[in-house]
Amino acid sequence: MTKFIQLHALTVYAPSNLNRDDTGRPKTAKFGGAERLRISSQALKRAIRTSANFRERLAGNLGERTQRLGDAILRHLRGNGVDDAKALEITRIVAGIFGKIEDAKDKPQTNIKQLAFISPEEKVAAFELADRLVKDGIDAFKDNKQAGLAAGLLRRADTAADIAMFGRMLADNPDYNREAAVQVAHAITTHKVVVEDDFYTAVDDLKTSAEDAGAGFIGELGFGSGVFYLYASIDRELLLKNLGGDPALARKAIEAFVEGFAKARPSGKQNSFAAHALANYLRVEKGSQQPRSLAAAFFKPVWGDDLLAKSVEALEGDDRKGGLIAQMNGVYGALFDDARTLRAIPGRPWDPSHDSTLEQIVAFSASE
Incomplete structure (x- = not known):
C-alpha cells in the first residue's frame, strides 16, 4: 500500500x-x-x-498566495457602480475573512496583513459574497457575524492542488487551516x-576617452x-x-x-x-x-x-x-x-x- x-x-x-x-x-x-x-x-x-x-x-487547480484579494474585489464593485465608500467597506469585510486588514494610513486599506493562500473556489465565493452584501446590505454581515460568513466562504477541502500539497494557515479562522x-x-x-566573492564592474557605454577610465559601477557578489x-x-x-x-x-x-x-x-x-x-x-x-x-x-x-x-x-x-x-x-x-x-x-x-x-x-x- x-x-x-x-x-x-x-x-x-x-x-x-x-x-x-x-x-x-x-x-x-x-x-x-x-x-x-x-x-x-x-x-x-x-x-x-x-x-x-x-x-x-x-x-485551473491552483490557488493564489496574496495580500491583494481586496484590490480585485474593490475594482469589481466599483466597476458595477458601487460608490467608493460602500465598496471599500464591503471589500474590507470580505477580504478580512482571510486575515486582518491593513489599518496603517500609509498602506492600502484593502490589503490583508499576511499572505493568504486562496483557492479558486474561495475566490469565486468571495466575489459572490461581495455582490450579496451589495444587494442585501451590510447589515446582513452584522447580523451574520464573521464566523457565519467564513463558513459560507472558506473551504476545508477543494481543488487547489498547491494548497493541498503545501498547506496554509489562517490565523483568524484556524478551522480552515490546511495541513x-x-x-x-x-x-x-x-x-x-x-563561499567565494566576485568583484565586478559595469562600463558606461557613453563615457568618452577624455573622461576618467573608471567603471560606471562596481559591486561585489557571493557565489558557490x-x-x-x-x-x-x-x-x-x-x-x-x-x-x-x-x-x-x-x-x-x-x-x-x-x-x-x-x-x-x-x-x-x-x-x-x-x-x-x-x-x-x-x-x-x-x-x-x-x-x-x-x-x-x-x-x-x-x-x-x-x-x-x-x-x-x-x-x-x-x-x-x-x-x-x-x-x-x-x-x-x-x-x-x-x-x-x-x-x-x-x-x-x-x-x-x-x-x-x-x-x-x-x-x-x-x-x-
Missing part, C-alpha cells in the same frame, strides 16, 4: 547564488561540523509551484564549501557551487483528503510535484549565473513505512575529484560495502515497498534495465 512517496535527489549547481541571506550572500548551514551551501525549503517549493510544468499540469501533505527539506551540499542533496515526502492519504477525495487530481498533483522536484530551480541571480540544472540522480520510494531522510549519508562530507559519484556511492554503496539505504534497511527492516531511480552520472553508462527515465519515474510515483 502506498501511503508515503519519498524523493531523494542529487543536483549539481555550477557557481551561482540561488538563495540569498539578508546580506545577499548564498545561504549556508553547518552540518557534520562543516559549512554547506543551502537552499531553503521555501525557495524550493516556490520554484516548483511556479514552474511551467507544474502550472501546465495543474491549470501540508508534502514536506520539503532544506537542500544542502553533500560536501564542504567555501556543489552537489546538493534534496529530500521531500508526500503523504498520499492526506493529499487525497485535502483534495476532497479526488484520486485523479491527486495523481496529477503528484506527477506535477515529482517533475518539478527534478527540474525546477530557484530564480535567484539566474541572469548572472544561468544555473539551470536538472537532477543528476533522483530516487523515488513508495510504501506505508515511516518516512526518513538520507541526509545522514553526508554527515561526514564527501570528498575527492568526483563529488557527484561519491555522493551516489554514499547512498547506494559500491562493490565493497553498502550505502546508507541498505544499511538502514538492514537495521530497521525494509523502509519502502518499491523504488525507482534515475541516474545521469558523467562517466557512467545509462542502463535502461537499471535506470529509469523521468517519464517512468513520474508515472511510478503517481501509481497506486
Whole structure:
C-alpha cells in the first residue's frame, strides 16, 4: 500500500547564488561540523509551484498566495457602480475573512496583513459574497457575524492542488487551516564549501576617452557551487483528503510535484549565473513505512575529484560495502515497498534495465 512517496535527489549547481541571506550572500548551514551551501525549503517549493510544468499540469487547480484579494474585489464593485465608500467597506469585510486588514494610513486599506493562500473556489465565493452584501446590505454581515460568513466562504477541502500539497494557515479562522501533505527539506551540499566573492564592474557605454577610465559601477557578489542533496515526502492519504477525495487530481498533483522536484530551480541571480540544472540522480520510494531522510549519508562530507559519484556511492554503496539505504534497511527492516531511480552520472553508462527515465519515474510515483 502506498501511503508515503519519498524523493531523494542529487543536483549539481555550477557557481551561482540561488538563495540569498539578508546580506545577499548564498545561504549556508553547518552540518557534520562543516559549512554547506543551502537552499531553503521555501525557495524550493516556490520554484516548483511556479514552474511551467507544474502550472501546465495543474491549470485551473491552483490557488493564489496574496495580500491583494481586496484590490480585485474593490475594482469589481466599483466597476458595477458601487460608490467608493460602500465598496471599500464591503471589500474590507470580505477580504478580512482571510486575515486582518491593513489599518496603517500609509498602506492600502484593502490589503490583508499576511499572505493568504486562496483557492479558486474561495475566490469565486468571495466575489459572490461581495455582490450579496451589495444587494442585501451590510447589515446582513452584522447580523451574520464573521464566523457565519467564513463558513459560507472558506473551504476545508477543494481543488487547489498547491494548497493541498503545501498547506496554509489562517490565523483568524484556524478551522480552515490546511495541513501540508508534502514536506520539503532544506537542500544542502553533500560536501564542504567555501563561499567565494566576485568583484565586478559595469562600463558606461557613453563615457568618452577624455573622461576618467573608471567603471560606471562596481559591486561585489557571493557565489558557490556543489552537489546538493534534496529530500521531500508526500503523504498520499492526506493529499487525497485535502483534495476532497479526488484520486485523479491527486495523481496529477503528484506527477506535477515529482517533475518539478527534478527540474525546477530557484530564480535567484539566474541572469548572472544561468544555473539551470536538472537532477543528476533522483530516487523515488513508495510504501506505508515511516518516512526518513538520507541526509545522514553526508554527515561526514564527501570528498575527492568526483563529488557527484561519491555522493551516489554514499547512498547506494559500491562493490565493497553498502550505502546508507541498505544499511538502514538492514537495521530497521525494509523502509519502502518499491523504488525507482534515475541516474545521469558523467562517466557512467545509462542502463535502461537499471535506470529509469523521468517519464517512468513520474508515472511510478503517481501509481497506486
